[in-house]
Amino acid sequence: MHLILSLLKELKHAKGIFIAGLSLLLLATAGGQLAPLLLKNIIDQDLTGLSNGLVLHHADFLRKLAIYMGLLVFAGLFRYGSFRVLIACANQVVTNLRNRAYEVMQRLPISYFDDKPAGKIATRIVNDTETLRNQFYNTLLSQIVITLIQVVFIYGVLMTLDVKVGLILLLLMPIFYGLQVLYKKATDKPMKDFYDARSDVNTLVNETMSGASIIQLYHQEEGVLKNFDQVAGKMRAADDRVVLVDSIASWTLTELLKYTVIAGILTFIGYQFLGGNLAVTAGQLFIYINYITTLFDLLGMLVRQLPNIQRSLATGRRLMELLNEEQEVDADAALEVTDGVVEFDDVSFGYDGEHQVLKHISIHANHGETVALVGHTGSGKSSIMNLLYRFYDPQEGQITIDGQKISDFSRESIRSQMGIVLQDPYLFTGTIASNVTMDKDDYSDEEVVQALEKVGAGAMLARLDKGIYEPVVEKGSAFSSGERQLIAFARTLIANPKILILDEATSHIDTETEEIIQKAMEVVKKGRTTFIIAHRLSTIQNADQILVLDAGQIIERGNHDQLMRLGGRYAEMQKIQQKV
Structure with a gap:
């Protein structure tokens, strides 16, 4: 938790951009999630009234439709804007981290490098910061934050419409948390195997390029190709396992749960209708189905993305260790040499x-x-x-x-x-x-x-x-x-x-x-x-x-x-x- 807080504190280096992106996101979420409520009003008042023989006020109906479409366009534009701004925020934060890591490296005592290969130091500055950008800050700001705000907003709307329905749907949270834990456990090893195999592939490519003349002189082309195929096969097999788990945990199970809940709601309402005791309007039914569908999609995305955040913490830990290394203390006075004795x-x-x-x-x-x-x-x-x-x-x-x-x-x-x-x-x-x-x-x-x-x-x-x-x-x-x-x-x-x-x-x-x-x-x-x-x-x-x-x-x-x-x-x- 301390590491996550340390990484989140780095957002202060792009505070203005972050606040701007968050503001755009809140506006986009409000517009996007309030639009279905306006459509509910259209269904329950204008269309239901029309089906009951009432006169449709075309001007009022068209005004509501225009507002509905305007909200959707407004939400889309602001969501696009928030996405771009938050990505820019992530890039600025990681650029700052990379620059600081490079500066720290310049100020480390030579003794620090005695037992550390140059490649490892370069990995901290180049690869680890890039991994943080892609798997932590980009995922966190462009997907996790957006998803969480939408989830909170939807639950708020559902609680406003019907507290009981909102509380019942809160039971989805521990279910999806359990799915996320299972997903992480199932993908940790194949992801590790994938990155290890990718590293081996890079090593083989470098060795082959450096030793091309020796390989050809000793007729080792077939052996090198066979070795490469084996390592690349391990990489593909690990990736296949990740894709399999991803498709089952985050799509198949999520879709199954979603349609099970929707089927349950429709069955309950159907029995009420047959018993002549229907307490839900067509507009309310639409809004529940709309929000529940969106809620499942958002929670399913969290299942897929949270493990990436957790995996990126290893790179974040290594980078923070470099940033916190004790730097070389140096004097301010400049040496002036005349004779060079x-x-x-x-x-x-x-x-x-x-x-x-x-x-x-x-x-x-x-x-x-x-x-x-x-x-x-x-x-x-x-x-x-x-x-x-x-x-x-x-x-x-x-x-x-x-x-x-x-x-x-x-x-x-x-x-x-x-x-x-x-x-x-x-x-x-x-x-x-x-x-x-x-x-x-x-x-x-x-x-x-x-x-x-x-x-x-x-x-x-x-x-x-x-x-x-x-x-x-x-x-x-x-x-x-x-x-x-x-x-x-x-x-x-x-x-x-x-x-x-x-x-x-x-x-x-x-x-x-x-x-x-x-x-x-x-x-x-x-x-x-x-x-x-x-x-x-x-x-x-x-x-x-x-x-x-x-x-x-x-x-x-x-x-x-x-x-x-x-x-x-x-x-x-x-x-x-x-x-x-």
């Missing part, structure tokens, strides 16, 4: 706060120096950079830039001073120019070309018909890994950062391209503090400092010549790579 002072850190992955790390990188971090996988190289980015804060020690403790400044201002090239370069859909400038208008075409040429991408530009405006699609799949890396380097260079970080930046580049980048980097590194994480030791031989890490500790430090003379771990790694 970086210092780690006896820093220790663990991702879970208990098991340390970095132990007593001390680094001092002067202005313009290049510091290389080497070591086997899991030695702590990337963790050091994560602390420098302020993705995490250390449990012990402190990190400073130009003598300023970075924990006292906003993360955005710290990262704005850094140029980062990662191991796997990511290109966005757009053009080469938009990827280099990151869609900023601060750079001219000449600056973009110059940045690309500095990293050795001149040959790539020469072969492209559209130059820097060559389209980039599908993460840059039309370009080689080396070309993607060159574009990523140019992206970093044009930003002119004070601190440069290369995280395995040359691991996917061939020897020839590596040589081009190495020459360009020697120019680019001048005047900047540079950190390099590298497995290829040939790329860091000119570094001012080389730090060798093992199990989260710095076990060797010095330049290339010093470490080779030391004959320790670094020298051993060099010999192994030279043999390879």
